[in-house]
Amino acid sequence: MMPGLAQADRLKDLADVAGVRSNPLVGYGLVVGLSGSGDGNSGLTRRSLQSIMSRLGLELSADDLDAKNAAAVMVTAELPPFMKPGQSLDVTVSTSGKAKSLQGGTLLMTPLMGADGEVYAIAQGNLVVGGLGVAGGDGSSVVVNVPTVGRIPQGATVERMVETAFLETEYFVLNLHRSDFSTAGAVADAVNAQFGAGVAVALDGSSVRVRAPADPAARVSFMGLLEQIEVDPAAPPAQVIVNARTGTVVIGGEVRVTPAAISHGSLTVRVNEDFNVDQGATVVNGRDGGVVVPGEPVVTPDTQIEIEQEANPAFVFDPGVSLASLVDAINAVGASAADLVAILEALHRAGALRAELIVI
Incomplete structure (x- = not known):
């Protein structure tokens, strides 16, 4: 590592290795076991139930099924790099129909596909739902968080590995999180100072090419050392x-x-509006002298304006x-x-x- 860098960052915090990334997976499935909060008479959900029943050897019509305890859902997951068949993934289950809550439901076996249409994992299990929804007979309801989305920890099993060129490629390419020519040059200099001249070359402001070891068995340890190299990144733009x-x-x-x-x-202007009220009076002269008769009150506006300049x-x-x-x-x-x-x-x-x- 490069000594004397007070503000240095590890290379693993500044860049990613090209091709080493997660892959999104998605699938359509069915959740059963709901307590009346499912899709009801939804045609899609009933046909999905019919399809599952037919694969299990039961011949039923969709009109014979009630989906009030079932819900059509979309299942999503992230497949991290280098995951092998048999390892587990967390999955997220979200309603796609009229279901009000997935509380207490169980996801039936659901294939999860990648962008290429291939199945990479199979999901199934009991849902953990953090939301709650309660409805009254008069139409009133209370919803806490989001009861239409749930998770299944370790709910999917990987069936296929995503192939990478990590063991075959001649070079590793490091992609900076923030494009900067000065930082790219500093990364290349730091790698060359650690492993020797010519090992790393800055391709542009975002990428640095590093020559990989010829022996595939040495690539993991080489990448571990590469990630720990400390680099002083350039100051960000103003x-x-x-x-x-x-x-x-x-x-x-x-x-x-x-x-x-x-x-x-x-400039601050304050206007205070007030009113002065005086009791009116009328003097009537009679045989016995003057008599004061109360009259209508007299209201006089009193406005005060204050102007303040900082x-x-x-x-x-x-x-x-x-x-x-x-x-x-x-x-x-x-x-x-x-x-x-x-x-x-x-x-x-x-x-x-x-x-x-x-x-x-």
Whole structure:
């Protein structure tokens, strides 16, 4: 390994080996044993039941079957690389019809096929359902989580191995998780420093070709050593990521700004509406003197308007200001998340923000 790299990452965390990947599997199956929460009178489910019964030697019509305790489902799984026949996989079972819940159901034997149409695994077993659904006679219902999806841990058995060129290929190709020419060059240099000059060659910004051992028995140990090599990846590109829906702003460490002046302030206007009520009175002169007769109340509006202007002076960025200075200056004027987004967009539009502005 390369010594003295404080921020080095293992090569296995930076790249994948081309061709060494998982493969998705999918199949159509039938879940039985439901407590009245199945597909009911669905024609597809009843025909599926009829097909299974016929394979078991029972001749029945689809009209004679009731699918209220059965559900048509889609079964999915991921086949990891190098899996051998006889090993087990976890499977996910999802309803494809009108079933309300798979709670308590059992998946009948279901072939799982790959993209080439070949069967690579067989699934069967009791479902584990984390959701719950309850319905009342008046139509009210309560659903917790998702009762129409369940899992069967180790519920599929591998029947066919996916062939790979790991033992036959002359070269291994390492594909970087993030394309970067500098990182690709650093990976090639680190591998050559470990195994000798000419072992690794950077093909482009995403891939590095490594010469594999001629002896197939040495390839596993060679790959184990290769994965543990430490590489100092190049700094990521200067980017500012803005989530307009949540107001989240992420600023990369390489972001810089050129000379710019920013003024941030706000005008606050408060209007307090009040009313003064005075009791009206009428004086009536009679034989015995004046008499005060109460009159209609007199309502006088009393409006108070307050205007407050924040005294936030403009601040200036010097050339090459770093991320820390940029954030400190913006926080100093009390900018909210929305204000921060507006400031960054204005800086980018003015050409002062040396970064890619990405709005998601």
